[in-house]
Amino acid sequence: MPLTEEIHLRYNLYISHSWNHNDAHKDxxxxxxxxxxxxxxxYSLSPHHPVNQIKGERKLYETIKNKMKFCDAVIILCGVYPTYSRWINKELIACKDELNKPLIAVQRFDSSHTSFIVKxxxxxxxxxxxxxxxxxxxxxxxxAK
Structure with a gap:
Protein backbone atom coordinates (compact mmCIF):
# COMPACT_ATOMS: atom_id res chain seq x y z
CA MET A 1 0.00 0.00 0.00
CA PRO A 2 1.62 3.32 -1.07
CA LEU A 3 2.14 6.03 1.48
CA THR A 4 0.89 9.48 0.65
CA GLU A 5 2.59 12.52 2.05
CA GLU A 6 0.88 15.88 2.21
CA ILE A 7 3.17 18.74 1.36
CA HIS A 8 2.82 21.57 3.85
CA LEU A 9 3.22 24.97 2.22
CA ARG A 10 3.41 28.41 3.71
CA TYR A 11 1.81 31.03 1.51
CA ASN A 12 3.17 34.55 1.45
CA LEU A 13 0.29 36.95 0.95
CA TYR A 14 -0.06 40.65 0.38
CA ILE A 15 -3.42 41.57 1.90
CA SER A 16 -4.44 45.06 0.89
CA HIS A 17 -5.14 47.74 3.45
CA SER A 18 -6.56 50.04 0.80
CA TRP A 19 -10.00 49.14 2.07
CA ASN A 20 -9.23 49.50 5.78
CA HIS A 21 -12.88 50.18 6.55
CA ASN A 22 -14.56 48.88 9.70
CA ASP A 23 -11.51 46.68 10.41
CA ALA A 24 -12.06 44.67 7.23
CA HIS A 25 -8.37 43.71 7.09
CA LYS A 26 -8.50 42.25 10.61
CA ASP A 27 -11.76 40.48 9.77
CA TYR A 43 3.66 41.11 3.81
CA SER A 44 1.03 43.80 3.87
CA LEU A 45 1.71 47.47 4.21
CA SER A 46 -0.13 48.84 7.22
CA PRO A 47 -1.97 52.15 6.95
CA HIS A 48 0.10 53.14 10.00
CA HIS A 49 3.41 52.64 8.15
CA PRO A 50 5.57 55.82 8.17
CA VAL A 51 5.41 56.02 4.35
CA ASN A 52 1.83 57.25 4.73
CA GLN A 53 3.11 60.45 6.29
CA ILE A 54 5.18 61.18 3.19
CA LYS A 55 3.44 63.17 0.47
CA GLY A 56 5.39 61.52 -2.36
CA GLU A 57 3.19 59.05 -4.25
CA ARG A 58 6.22 57.37 -5.84
CA LYS A 59 7.62 56.42 -2.42
CA LEU A 60 4.27 54.87 -1.44
CA TYR A 61 4.18 52.93 -4.71
CA GLU A 62 7.75 51.64 -4.29
CA THR A 63 7.02 50.57 -0.71
CA ILE A 64 3.89 48.69 -1.80
CA LYS A 65 5.78 47.01 -4.65
CA ASN A 66 8.64 45.99 -2.37
CA LYS A 67 6.19 44.36 0.05
CA MET A 68 4.41 42.56 -2.79
CA LYS A 69 7.62 41.34 -4.39
CA PHE A 70 7.98 38.40 -1.99
CA CYS A 71 4.35 37.31 -2.10
CA ASP A 72 2.72 34.36 -3.79
CA ALA A 73 -0.60 36.18 -4.23
CA VAL A 74 -2.33 39.50 -3.60
CA ILE A 75 -5.73 39.77 -1.92
CA ILE A 76 -7.90 42.86 -2.30
CA LEU A 77 -11.43 43.37 -1.04
CA CYS A 78 -13.86 44.46 -3.75
CA GLY A 79 -15.55 47.10 -1.61
CA VAL A 80 -15.92 50.68 -2.74
CA TYR A 81 -14.45 53.03 -0.16
CA PRO A 82 -12.98 56.54 -0.35
CA THR A 83 -9.58 55.30 0.85
CA TYR A 84 -9.16 53.44 -2.45
CA SER A 85 -8.01 56.63 -4.11
CA ARG A 86 -4.46 56.67 -2.71
CA TRP A 87 -3.66 52.95 -2.61
CA ILE A 88 -5.68 50.83 -4.97
CA ASN A 89 -4.24 51.88 -8.32
CA LYS A 90 -0.70 51.53 -6.97
CA GLU A 91 -1.47 48.03 -5.70
CA LEU A 92 -3.06 46.98 -8.98
CA ILE A 93 -0.19 48.33 -11.09
CA ALA A 94 2.46 46.70 -8.91
CA CYS A 95 0.54 43.42 -8.72
CA LYS A 96 -0.54 42.95 -12.32
CA ASP A 97 1.62 45.21 -14.48
CA GLU A 98 5.03 45.00 -12.84
CA LEU A 99 5.20 41.86 -10.72
CA ASN A 100 2.60 39.69 -12.49
CA LYS A 101 1.23 38.30 -9.22
CA PRO A 102 -2.06 36.42 -8.97
CA LEU A 103 -4.83 38.70 -7.69
CA ILE A 104 -7.74 37.42 -5.64
CA ALA A 105 -10.68 39.77 -5.17
CA VAL A 106 -12.90 39.13 -2.15
CA GLN A 107 -16.55 40.20 -2.23
CA ARG A 108 -17.72 40.88 1.28
CA PHE A 109 -20.98 42.47 0.24
CA ASP A 110 -23.30 42.17 -2.75
CA SER A 111 -21.93 43.05 -6.16
CA SER A 112 -23.66 46.44 -6.32
CA HIS A 113 -21.20 47.66 -3.67
CA THR A 114 -18.03 46.38 -5.31
CA SER A 115 -15.22 47.93 -7.30
CA PHE A 116 -15.26 47.23 -11.03
CA ILE A 117 -11.54 47.94 -11.42
CA VAL A 118 -10.57 45.32 -8.82
CA LYS A 119 -12.90 42.68 -10.24
CA ALA A 144 1.50 30.65 -11.18
CA LYS A 145 4.36 28.17 -10.68
Missing amino acids: LDSLIKGRNDFDYRT DRADVIVDWNADNLINAIKRVVAG
Whole structure:
Protein backbone atom coordinates (compact mmCIF):
# COMPACT_ATOMS: atom_id res chain seq x y z
CA MET A 1 0.00 0.00 0.00
CA PRO A 2 1.62 3.32 -1.07
CA LEU A 3 2.14 6.03 1.48
CA THR A 4 0.89 9.48 0.65
CA GLU A 5 2.59 12.52 2.05
CA GLU A 6 0.88 15.88 2.21
CA ILE A 7 3.17 18.74 1.36
CA HIS A 8 2.82 21.57 3.85
CA LEU A 9 3.22 24.97 2.22
CA ARG A 10 3.41 28.41 3.71
CA TYR A 11 1.81 31.03 1.51
CA ASN A 12 3.17 34.55 1.45
CA LEU A 13 0.29 36.95 0.95
CA TYR A 14 -0.06 40.65 0.38
CA ILE A 15 -3.42 41.57 1.90
CA SER A 16 -4.44 45.06 0.89
CA HIS A 17 -5.14 47.74 3.45
CA SER A 18 -6.56 50.04 0.80
CA TRP A 19 -10.00 49.14 2.07
CA ASN A 20 -9.23 49.50 5.78
CA HIS A 21 -12.88 50.18 6.55
CA ASN A 22 -14.56 48.88 9.70
CA ASP A 23 -11.51 46.68 10.41
CA ALA A 24 -12.06 44.67 7.23
CA HIS A 25 -8.37 43.71 7.09
CA LYS A 26 -8.50 42.25 10.61
CA ASP A 27 -11.76 40.48 9.77
CA LEU A 28 -10.21 38.91 6.69
CA ASP A 29 -7.13 37.84 8.65
CA SER A 30 -9.39 36.30 11.31
CA LEU A 31 -11.34 34.47 8.62
CA ILE A 32 -8.32 32.39 7.59
CA LYS A 33 -6.16 32.49 10.73
CA GLY A 34 -5.82 29.40 12.85
CA ARG A 35 -6.78 26.91 10.17
CA ASN A 36 -4.86 23.63 10.46
CA ASP A 37 -4.93 23.20 6.69
CA PHE A 38 -3.52 26.61 5.80
CA ASP A 39 -0.30 28.37 6.80
CA TYR A 40 0.43 31.90 5.64
CA ARG A 41 2.45 35.02 6.33
CA THR A 42 1.41 38.52 5.37
CA TYR A 43 3.66 41.11 3.81
CA SER A 44 1.03 43.80 3.87
CA LEU A 45 1.71 47.47 4.21
CA SER A 46 -0.13 48.84 7.22
CA PRO A 47 -1.97 52.15 6.95
CA HIS A 48 0.10 53.14 10.00
CA HIS A 49 3.41 52.64 8.15
CA PRO A 50 5.57 55.82 8.17
CA VAL A 51 5.41 56.02 4.35
CA ASN A 52 1.83 57.25 4.73
CA GLN A 53 3.11 60.45 6.29
CA ILE A 54 5.18 61.18 3.19
CA LYS A 55 3.44 63.17 0.47
CA GLY A 56 5.39 61.52 -2.36
CA GLU A 57 3.19 59.05 -4.25
CA ARG A 58 6.22 57.37 -5.84
CA LYS A 59 7.62 56.42 -2.42
CA LEU A 60 4.27 54.87 -1.44
CA TYR A 61 4.18 52.93 -4.71
CA GLU A 62 7.75 51.64 -4.29
CA THR A 63 7.02 50.57 -0.71
CA ILE A 64 3.89 48.69 -1.80
CA LYS A 65 5.78 47.01 -4.65
CA ASN A 66 8.64 45.99 -2.37
CA LYS A 67 6.19 44.36 0.05
CA MET A 68 4.41 42.56 -2.79
CA LYS A 69 7.62 41.34 -4.39
CA PHE A 70 7.98 38.40 -1.99
CA CYS A 71 4.35 37.31 -2.10
CA ASP A 72 2.72 34.36 -3.79
CA ALA A 73 -0.60 36.18 -4.23
CA VAL A 74 -2.33 39.50 -3.60
CA ILE A 75 -5.73 39.77 -1.92
CA ILE A 76 -7.90 42.86 -2.30
CA LEU A 77 -11.43 43.37 -1.04
CA CYS A 78 -13.86 44.46 -3.75
CA GLY A 79 -15.55 47.10 -1.61
CA VAL A 80 -15.92 50.68 -2.74
CA TYR A 81 -14.45 53.03 -0.16
CA PRO A 82 -12.98 56.54 -0.35
CA THR A 83 -9.58 55.30 0.85
CA TYR A 84 -9.16 53.44 -2.45
CA SER A 85 -8.01 56.63 -4.11
CA ARG A 86 -4.46 56.67 -2.71
CA TRP A 87 -3.66 52.95 -2.61
CA ILE A 88 -5.68 50.83 -4.97
CA ASN A 89 -4.24 51.88 -8.32
CA LYS A 90 -0.70 51.53 -6.97
CA GLU A 91 -1.47 48.03 -5.70
CA LEU A 92 -3.06 46.98 -8.98
CA ILE A 93 -0.19 48.33 -11.09
CA ALA A 94 2.46 46.70 -8.91
CA CYS A 95 0.54 43.42 -8.72
CA LYS A 96 -0.54 42.95 -12.32
CA ASP A 97 1.62 45.21 -14.48
CA GLU A 98 5.03 45.00 -12.84
CA LEU A 99 5.20 41.86 -10.72
CA ASN A 100 2.60 39.69 -12.49
CA LYS A 101 1.23 38.30 -9.22
CA PRO A 102 -2.06 36.42 -8.97
CA LEU A 103 -4.83 38.70 -7.69
CA ILE A 104 -7.74 37.42 -5.64
CA ALA A 105 -10.68 39.77 -5.17
CA VAL A 106 -12.90 39.13 -2.15
CA GLN A 107 -16.55 40.20 -2.23
CA ARG A 108 -17.72 40.88 1.28
CA PHE A 109 -20.98 42.47 0.24
CA ASP A 110 -23.30 42.17 -2.75
CA SER A 111 -21.93 43.05 -6.16
CA SER A 112 -23.66 46.44 -6.32
CA HIS A 113 -21.20 47.66 -3.67
CA THR A 114 -18.03 46.38 -5.31
CA SER A 115 -15.22 47.93 -7.30
CA PHE A 116 -15.26 47.23 -11.03
CA ILE A 117 -11.54 47.94 -11.42
CA VAL A 118 -10.57 45.32 -8.82
CA LYS A 119 -12.90 42.68 -10.24
CA ASP A 120 -11.73 43.45 -13.78
CA ARG A 121 -8.05 42.86 -12.88
CA ALA A 122 -8.62 39.86 -10.59
CA ASP A 123 -7.60 36.34 -11.53
CA VAL A 124 -10.39 35.02 -9.35
CA ILE A 125 -13.27 36.54 -7.37
CA VAL A 126 -14.53 34.83 -4.22
CA ASP A 127 -17.21 35.55 -1.68
CA TRP A 128 -16.44 36.19 1.99
CA ASN A 129 -15.88 32.55 2.93
CA ALA A 130 -12.74 30.98 4.41
CA ASP A 131 -12.90 27.76 2.38
CA ASN A 132 -13.45 29.60 -0.91
CA LEU A 133 -10.63 32.03 -0.21
CA ILE A 134 -8.14 29.36 0.86
CA ASN A 135 -8.99 27.20 -2.14
CA ALA A 136 -8.57 30.20 -4.45
CA ILE A 137 -5.16 31.01 -2.95
CA LYS A 138 -3.96 27.44 -3.39
CA ARG A 139 -5.31 27.31 -6.94
CA VAL A 140 -3.81 30.60 -8.19
CA VAL A 141 -0.45 29.97 -6.54
CA ALA A 142 -0.23 26.48 -8.05
CA GLY A 143 -1.16 27.95 -11.44
CA ALA A 144 1.50 30.65 -11.18
CA LYS A 145 4.36 28.17 -10.68
